Structures are given as C-alpha cells and as structure tokens.
Amino acid sequence: MTDSTAERFDWASPEINAHLRKRKRSQFYLKSLGLGAIAIAFSALALLVGSLISTGYPAFTQTHLVVEAEIDPDLMDPDNPRDGDFRQLARDIVTNRVIDGADTDNTDRLTDILSNRAQFTLRDMVVANPDLIGETVDVELPVADRYDQLYKGFVNQNTPEDIRRLSDREIEIFDQLVDGGYVAKPFNWDLFKNADSRFPEVAGLKGAIIGSAYALLVCFVLSFPVGIGAAIYLEEFAPKNRISDLIEININNLAAVPSVVFGLLGLAVFIGWFGLPRSVPFVGGMTLALMTLPTIIIATRAAIKSVPPSIREAALGVGASKQQVVFGHVLPLAMPGILTGTIIGLAQALGETAPLLLIGMNAFITSAPSTPFDSATALPTQIFIWADSPERGFVSRTSAAILVLLTFLITMNAIAIFLRQKFERKW
Amino acid sequence: MYDVTKSEAELDQSDIKFAARNVQVFYGADQAIKDVDVDIRDKTVTSFIGPSGCGKSTFLRCLNRMNDTIDICRVEGEIRLDGQDIYARSVDPVQLRAKVGMVFQKPNPFPKSIYDNVAYGPKIHGMARKKEDLDQVVETALRDAGLWEEVKDRLDTPGTGLSGGQQQRLCIARAVATRPEVLLMDEPCSALDPIATAQIEELIDKLRAQYSVIIVTHSMQQAGRISQKTAFFHLGNLVEYGDTDTIFTNPEDRRTESYITGRIG
Numbered sequence: 001m002t003d004s005t006a007e008r009f010d011w012a013s014p015e016i017n018a019h020l021r022k023r024k025r026s027q028f029y030l031k032s033l034g035l036g037a038i039a040i041a042f043s044a045l046a047l048l049v050g051s052l053i054s055t056g057y058p059a060f061t062q063t064h065l066v067v068e069a070e071i072d073p074d075l076m077d078p079d080n081p082r083d084g085d086f087r088q089l090a091r092d093i094v095t096n097r098v099i100d101g102a103d104t105d106n107t108d109r110l111t112d113i114l115s116n117r118a119q120f121t122l123r124d125m126v127v128a129n130p131d132l133i134g135e136t137v138d139v140e141l142p143v144a145d146r147y148d149q150l151y152k153g154f155v156n157q158n159t160p161e162d163i164r165r166l167s168d169r170e171i172e173i174f175d176q177l178v179d180g181g182y183v184a185k186p187f188n189w190d191l192f193k194n195a196d197s198r199f200p201e202v203a204g205l206k207g208a209i210i211g212s213a214y215a216l217l218v219c220f221v222l223s224f225p226v227g228i229g230a231a232i233y234l235e236e237f238a239p240k241n242r243i244s245d246l247i248e249i250n251i252n253n254l255a256a257v258p259s260v261v262f263g264l265l266g267l268a269v270f271i272g273w274f275g276l277p278r279s280v281p282f283v284g285g286m287t288l289a290l291m292t293l294p295t296i297i298i299a300t301r302a303a304i305k306s307v308p309p310s311i312r313e314a315a316l317g318v319g320a321s322k323q324q325v326v327f328g329h330v331l332p333l334a335m336p337g338i339l340t341g342t343i344i345g346l347a348q349a350l351g352e353t354a355p356l357l358l359i360g361m362n363a364f365i366t367s368a369p370s371t372p373f374d375s376a377t378a379l380p381t382q383i384f385i386w387a388d389s390p391e392r393g394f395v396s397r398t399s400a401a402i403l404v405l406l407t408f409l410i411t412m413n414a415i416a417i418f419l420r421q422k423f424e425r426k427w
Numbered sequence: 428m429y430d431v432t433k434s435e436a437e438l439d440q441s442d443i444k445f446a447a448r449n450v451q452v453f454y455g456a457d458q459a460i461k462d463v464d465v466d467i468r469d470k471t472v473t474s475f476i477g478p479s480g481c482g483k484s485t486f487l488r489c490l491n492r493m494n495d496t497i498d499i500c501r502v503e504g505e506i507r508l509d510g511q512d513i514y515a516r517s518v519d520p521v522q523l524r525a526k527v528g529m530v531f532q533k534p535n536p537f538p539k540s541i542y543d544n545v546a547y548g549p550k551i552h553g554m555a556r557k558k559e560d561l562d563q564v565v566e567t568a569l570r571d572a573g574l575w576e577e578v579k580d581r582l583d584t585p586g587t588g589l590s591g592g593q594q595q596r597l598c599i600a601r602a603v604a605t606r607p608e609v610l611l612m613d614e615p616c617s618a619l620d621p622i623a624t625a626q627i628e629e630l631i632d633k634l635r636a637q638y639s640v641i642i643v644t645h646s647m648q649q650a651g652r653i654s655q656k657t658a659f660f661h662l663g664n665l666v667e668y669g670d671t672d673t674i675f676t677n678p679e680d681r682r683t684e685s686y687i688t689g690r691i692g
Contacts, residue, residue, distance in 0.1 A: 240498055310535035314598070316496060318548035318605055319525035328551075329537065 052406075056399030062188035062201060063151040064140045065114060065177065069093045071126060073134040081126045081133065086119040087111070093139070097182050098173055113174060115142040117202040142190065142201045143183070145393040147174050151183060154392065165392075191400060195368045196377065196385070200393025203386070205401055207368040211281045211361065211376030212350060212408075218285025218372055219292055219349050224342055226289075227296030228331075234297070235304045236326050255294035262291045263355030271359060278360035279375040287359055288349040295348065299341020303334035336423040343416040347409050353380040379405045444469040444609060444639040445490060450504035452485050452494065459485045461663040463504075467609075467656075472631060472640045474650035474671065477660035478686065483643050486660065487611050490641065491527035492520040508609070525552050528602030532614040534594035536586035536601070541578050544586040544597055545569060548605035564604055571637075572600035573630050592623025599630065603638070610634060612642040616649065628653050647687060651675050659683045 010016070072092065076084025091111045098110060118141040125139070126132055142148075146165050149155050151174075161168055177183050194204030230251075238244045266287030270276045276283050307330050315325040331338075356362065362381040369376035377385065379401065386398040445467035452460035460482045467473050475483035485494065492513065494500040506513050513523055525548065536544050545565045548554075555561040565582070569575040574596045578589070586597050595615055602610060612631070616624040631653050634640055644650050650657055651671060658668040659682075667674060667683045678684045 308535075310531065310533055311537065312496075313493070313529075313531055314535040314537060314601075315547075316493065317491070317524060317529035317531065318551070318601060319521050319523075320547075320551050321521045324551055328547075333538065 049406075052399045052402055056396055056403050058152050058154070059191060059393075059396035059400035060188050061152075061185045062190060063143045063148040063183060063185050065094070065097075065143055065182055066138070066140050066184045067093060067097055067182050068136055069096075069122075069139045070136045071122075071132050071134060076126070076133060078130055078133050081130050082123065084123065084126065086123040086126075089122055090114050090119045090141070093141070094177075097180060098176055109170070110173065112170075113143055113147055113177070115144050115201045116199050117197065118142065140184075140186075145200045145391055146170075148201050149392050150174060151178070151185065191397070195366050196364060196382065197366055198364075200389070200391045200397055203394070203397060205379070205382060205404060207365055208377045208379045208382035208401070209404075210368045211284070212378040212380075214281035214369060214372040214376070215284035215288060215356075215361075215378055216346055216350055218282055219288040220342070220346060222286060222289035223292040223296050223345070227293050227342070228300050228338060230293075231297045231300035231304060232326060232331070235301050236322065236330070251294050251297050255298060258354075259291055259352050260354035260358065262287055263358030265290060266355060267358045277373065277375070279363045279365070279377075280373050281361070281369060281376050281378070282372040283359050284356050284361050284378060285372065287355045288352060291352065291355065292342075292345040292349045295345035296338075296342050299345070300334070300338045303337025303341065304330055306337065307333045336420045339419045339423075340416045343412050343419070347412040347416075350412070351380055351405065351409060353384055356381045357384065379408070442468050444508065445641075446505075446507040446510075447486075447489075448505045448507075450486070450489060450502065450506060452482070452489060452503075453501045454497070455499045459663055460489070463665045465658060465665055465668055467639060467641060469608075469639045470635060470637070471656055472635050472642065472654040473656040473658065474654035475641065475643045475658050475660060476645075476647060476650050476686070477666075479645075481660040482663040483658075483660040484613055486665075487613055487641060487643050490609070490611055491524045491529055493524075493529065495520055525605040526607050527609045527611060528605060528607035530595070530598050530602050530610065530612045530615045533618050534591055534598050536589070536594050536597050538585065538587050540583045541569075541586045541589070541597060542582040545600050545604045548601060552605060554605065568600040568604035571603050571634070572596045573626065573633075574600055590623070592619050592626055595619060595623070595627060596630065599627075599634075603634070607638065609639045609641065612640065614643050614645060617645065624649075647675070659686060661686070 069089075069092075072089060075086070075089050094110045094113050121141060122139065143151070146155075150166055150171065155164065155166055155171075157164075157171065166174075174183075190202055191204045192209070193206055194202055195207035197203040234244065234247065234251075238247075266283060270283045270286055271278055311329050311333065312325055315329045320328065356378050361376065361378050362385055363375060363377065364385065365375050365377055383398055383401045383405065386394045386401060443466045445465070447463055447465045447467075450460055450463040451458060463486060475487060477483050488494045489502055489506060490508075490513075494502060502514060508523075508527065511518070537547065539547075542565055545568050546555075546561050549561060549564045555564050566575060566579075569578065574593060577593060578597075586594065589597060595618075599610075599615075616627050619627065628649065631640055631642065635655075642650075642654065654671045656669070657671040657674045659666045659674065659678075659680075661682050667678060667680045669679075674683060675687060678687060
C-alpha cells in the first residue's frame with residue numbers, strides 16, 4: 001500500500017457537490033429552453049390553423065333556396081331549351097314563394113336573392129333533361145352572397161340601413177323565405193365542383209385543383225427521371241474533379257434560388273422563346289420542375305450515399321457491373337429516401353405561388369382545364385386571386401382554399417412518411 | 428527481401444494460380460505495396476498475415492481488381508492468373524471477379540432472400556437459363572458452404588435474418604455460386620464468435636479441394652490452423668513467404684519472428 005489511500009479524492013466535498021448542482025441546473029435550463037421553443041412553435045401553428053378554420057369554416061356551407069319549381073313551358077322551346085328565358089324562370093321561383101305583399105314588379109329586386117348563376121344552373125338542368133319541361137321538380141339554388149352572409153349571421157342589423165348592404169325590406173323578404181322553410185345551408189359541394197366565378201356564392205376550386213394536379217404531374221414527369229438520372233451520374237459515374245465539384249456547388253446554389261427567378265426564367269424561355277401559351281398548367285409544371293429538380297437531385301444523392309458500401313462491394317465482388325450494382329442494389333435501397341425527397345419537393349412546388357404568377361396562372365378562368373394545355377389557375381394562385389377580391393364571401397373562401405391546400409400538403413407529407421417507413425430496410 | 432524464384436524453384440509451373448511480379452500499389456502519393464513478387468499455388472490455402480496497415484488487404488484486393496473501384500488507387504507491375512495478365516486491356520474486371528470470388532470482413536448479404544443472395548451471381552452472368560438449373564446451382568453452392576441443411580426450408584426468408592456465422596457462410600455460398608477458381612477472404616472471421624469461426628475454418632479446409640483460397644487474417648493461430656502457405660507483409664513489403672510450418676517454426680527474417688512472437692504488430 002502506498003500513500004495514495006490517504007490522498008483519495010473526496011467525491012463528497014462541497015466543491016464537487018456545487019459543481020454537480022451547477023451541471024444539473026444548466027441541463028435543466030437547456031431542457032426548458034427546448035420545451036419553450038417547441039411550445040412557441042406549436043402555439044404559432046395552432047394560431048395559424050385556428051384562425052384559418054375560424055374564418056374559413058363558413059365557406060364549407062352555402063345557403064340555398066330549396067323549393068319546388070315548375071319548369072314553365074311558356075318560357076322555353078322544348079326543341080331548343082338552351083335559348084329559354086331562364087332568368088325569368090329563376091325570378092318566378094322566388095316570386096312564387098314570397099307571399100306577403102312583395103312587389104313582384106321588380107322594385108323589390110327579388111331576382112337578386114338568387115345567385116346570378118342560378119339561371120344557368122336551371123338551364124343546364126333542363127338542357128341535360130328536356131323531359132323536365134312542364135314538370136314540377138325540387139330544385140336547390142344558391143342564394144346571392146349578400147343573403148348568404150345574412151343567413152350565416154354576418155350582417156349586423158344594427159348598422160344604419162344606408163350603409164348596410166341589405167335594406168330592411170330585403171331582409172324582411174328573405175326572412176319570409178326562411179320562415180317558409182325554403183332556405184337551407186347544406187355542405188358546399190360547389191366549392192369542389194365549380195371553377196372560379198365572379199360571384200363568391202358559386203366560386204369553387206375545381207379549376208385550381210385540376211390545374212395544380214396537371215402542373216404537379218408535368219413537374220413530376222419531368223423532374224423525377226431527370227433528377228434521378230443526374231444524381232446517379234454525379235454520384236456513381238462522374239469523375240471526381242474540378243468540374244464535378246463546380247456542378248455540385250451550382251446544384252446546391254440552384255436549390256437556394258428564389259422561386260420568382262424560376263418564374264422569370266419560365267416566362268422568358270418557355271413562353272417568350274418557345275412560344276408556349278400563357279396560363280397553362282403545362283408551362284406551370286415545367287417551371288416548377290426547374291425548381292424541384294435541384295431538390296430531387298440533392299435528396300437522391302443523399303439517399304444513394306447512405307447505401308452502405310458493403311452492399312456495393314458484395315455486388316461488385318460477385319462480378320456485377322457498375323450498372324447492375326446501381327440498378328440492382330443501390331437504387332432499390334435508396335428508393336425510400338428518393339421518394340421522400342421527391343414528395344417533399346413536389347409538396348413545395350404545390351405551394352409555390354410566385355413562378356405561377358409570372359407565367360400568368362393567376363388569370364380569371366371560369367372553367368376547369370380538361371388538358372394540361374388549357375388555361376387554368378393553381379391552388380396557391382387561386383388563393384392569391386380570392387384574397388384580392390372585395391366581396392365578403394371571398395374572405396371565408398380564401399381561408400377555405402388555404403385549408404384545402406394545407407390538406408393536400410399534409411397528405412403528401414404523410415405519404416412521404418408512410419413510404420419511408422414501409423420501404424426502409426434494416427441491415 | 429524474399430526471393431520467389433529461388434525457394435520455389437521446385438514448384439511445377441502448372442501449380443501456380445497467381446503469379447505477381449513487381450506489384451506496386453499507390454493511394455494518391457502514398458505507396459501501399461512495394462515491389463511484391465509472389466506465386467500463389469492452386470488448391471492451397473494461403474494466409475496473408477501482418478500488422479494493421481501492412482498492405483495485405485490491399486494486395487488481396489488487387490487480385491480481383493476490387494481496387495479499381497477506388498478512384499485514387501493505382502496498381503503497377505504484373506499479376507497473372509493462369510498466365511493471363513489480369514490488368515491487361517482485354518480483361519473485363521467484371522468477368523474476372525466471377526472467376527476470383529471474394530468474401531468480406533463483415534458479412535454483407537444483400538437485403539434479399541437467401542435464395543436470391545446465392546442466385547444473384549449466376550443470374551447476372553447468365554450461367555443458368557432455366558429455373559431448375561438455378562435451383563441446382565443454389566443448392567450446390569449452399570451445400571459447398573455447409574449451410575444447406577440449416578436453411579433449405581427457408582430459402583425465401585431474408586438473408587439478413589441469419590446469425591452472423593450463417594450470414595458469412597451465405598456470403599461464401601454466394602461467392603462459390605459463380606464457380607470461381609480462387610476465393611479471396613478478407614478477415615472473414617473477425618466479426619464472428621469462436622464457434623462460427625470454427626465452422627468457417629472447417630469449411631475453408633474443405634474448399635481447398637476445389638479452390639485456391641487466399642485469406643487475410645489477424646489471427647496467427649488461424650493462419651497456422653488452416654493454411655499451407657503463409658505470406659508475411661510488413662510496411663507494404665512482402666517480407667517472407669513459404670510453407671506455414673516453416674514460417675511459424677523457423678522464420679528466416681527477424682521481422683517475421685518478431686511479429687509471430689508478438690513483439691511487433
């Protein structure tokens with residue numbers, strides 16, 4: 001035994017205890033800061049979604065007039081129903097229900113109760129089925145935005161009449177309809193079945209959703225194979241030298257370029273130079289593909305890099321060629337990572353507004369595109385257009401459209417997570 | 428330096444599988460292998476021993492041109508397999524690797540079924556056209572690797588689900604499935620427990636009947652147990668090469684003696 005026993009370190013000394021307490025304290029602070037950060041992030045998210053839902057929920061219902069209506073044969077020619085006077089028909093439908101002393105000679109603006117589009121809804125119904133002429137049928141017609149707001153309780157009747165959008169008389173007449181049980185507020189399927197409109201009560205997202213879908217499809221078809229091809233070449237075949245370094249740096253730079261610049265590029269090259277039409281999802285998709293490409297290349301390269309070298313060696317060791325190694329082993333193992341990166345890139349593209357504004361996808365287009373070469377809007381640009389519109393009904397519709405867009409984004413991210421977990425391999 | 432021509436003078440030329448002359452390997456500016464001359468005999472187990480970083484694995488990987496996959500690696504000199512220069516322009520490294528199979532340090536089965544692991548080589552080389560032929564090739568390879576009895580009922584389960592020793596024997600089966608002439612093994616037992624190691628060693632001894640086996644090992648006991656020839660590498664030089672018994676009992680070079688007795692390495 002040496003003297004070392006006498007000099008044994010005192011682990012219970014006050015200094016050591018103080019040091020230990022200090023360490024515990026700083027760890028506690030770090031944890032609290034982290035928790036605080038997460039709490040702030042979550043409350044910001046809750047605030048965002050909460051405010052969107054609170055302003056957007058009214059747009060998911062729409063006030064309708066639900067009545068029995070006689071399709072008056074005097075107003076139309078059965079052989080050519082398209083040219084019938086459906087404006088009068090819509091008028092009659094309202095006037096027939098307003099009993100109590102309303103001036104049916106137009107001074108009470110009874111026609112304004114129904115949406116301006118109601119006549120076309122009626123026309124389409126009759127044109128699709130001319131046998132209805134002369135029959136009495138149940139119809140469900142959207143009411144105009146002012147009355148929609150009234151029924152949803154957004155019109156303050158204490159406001160002086162002259163600065164209110166509905167006069168006392170108009171409210172009185174509408175209340176008669178409500179009392180008669182002719183007014184209902186069903187789920188607003190028109191939000192998904194109609195394209196854009198000047199009239200908020202019938203404006204829908206169909207054109208924007210289909211436009212976005214076409215643009216994303218074009219974007220995917222272009223950027224997925226090109227991105228994977230570029231990543232495979234750079235990662236597996238390209239010699240490592242100055243030029244490949246330069247390319248790598250520039251791909252990373254490209255991923256950081258503001259999207260509006262890609263929009264300008266699309267405008268100059270695709271529309272200006274190639275002479276492709278404006279406002280079409282095809283050009284939108286090509287522009288978005290420029291933006292998504294670097295994201296996909298970077299994600300694919302990272303996924304390829306993460307494939308363990310032992311698998312490559314194993315395949316090379318039994319005499320697989322480089323190409324067989326890449327396509328038989330590396331790519332399948334990298335696929336979950338590639339798909340995740342691609343979906344996240346596409347989700348980014350789906351939410352991108354600026355490049356689409358520059359190529360004119362913020363045009364006012366009232367029909368859904370039937371091919372990628374028809375003019376259309378996209379979801380983010382539709383939100384942009386609606387946010388710009390003064391009608392009260394567009395306020396809630398803007399929030400509703402944002403909620404729809406968020407739903408698509410969350411769905412895409414969920415798919416990405418699902419794919420990653422499903423196809424992830426363990427070794 | 429060890430002189431091949433003199434001490435192996437009695438060797439019949441047809442017994443030589445690999446003949447290496449003046450082999451130098453560089454990683455960028457660093458020289459990993461210096462002027463190695465060696466004749467590897469057919470149907471023999473040859474051990475490469477030496478301290479870490481001595482170049483034994485690098486030299487092993489020259490024999491099936493695995494070093495080609497490393498960009499900065501450069502091989503000089505001449506390596507002949509059955510008299511044919513394997514670094515000649517006319518030789519396809521992909522074909523060469525089918526003839527010179529390799530088993531790695533860490534068992535690395537593909538994340539596929541046991542069957543697909545073994546069938547992969549024969550498939551990519553077009554060795555079996557029909558399903559029955561392929562089944563036969565897989566069975567033979569698994570029998571050669573001593574794994575058939577253990578896995579014959581679960582050929583469609585993932586190869587990665589086997590134990591470490593079984594995985595390594597699966598890798599051996601995968602390597603012998605392309606009917607190679609030489610098997611290179613880079614520390615095949617370093618990740619295995621003693622029982623699995625014993626099984627592999629037994630297997631290597633059996634494989635000697637059909638293949639020329641070259642094994643890199645850190646265990647001198649292992650080299651002594653399984654190999655007939657041993658080569659000792661030190662700092663990129665082939666210091667001594669000869670019968671295993673001689674190397675372990677009566678080494679010519681002082682460095683070999685120091686290594687074997689545990690003073691260097």
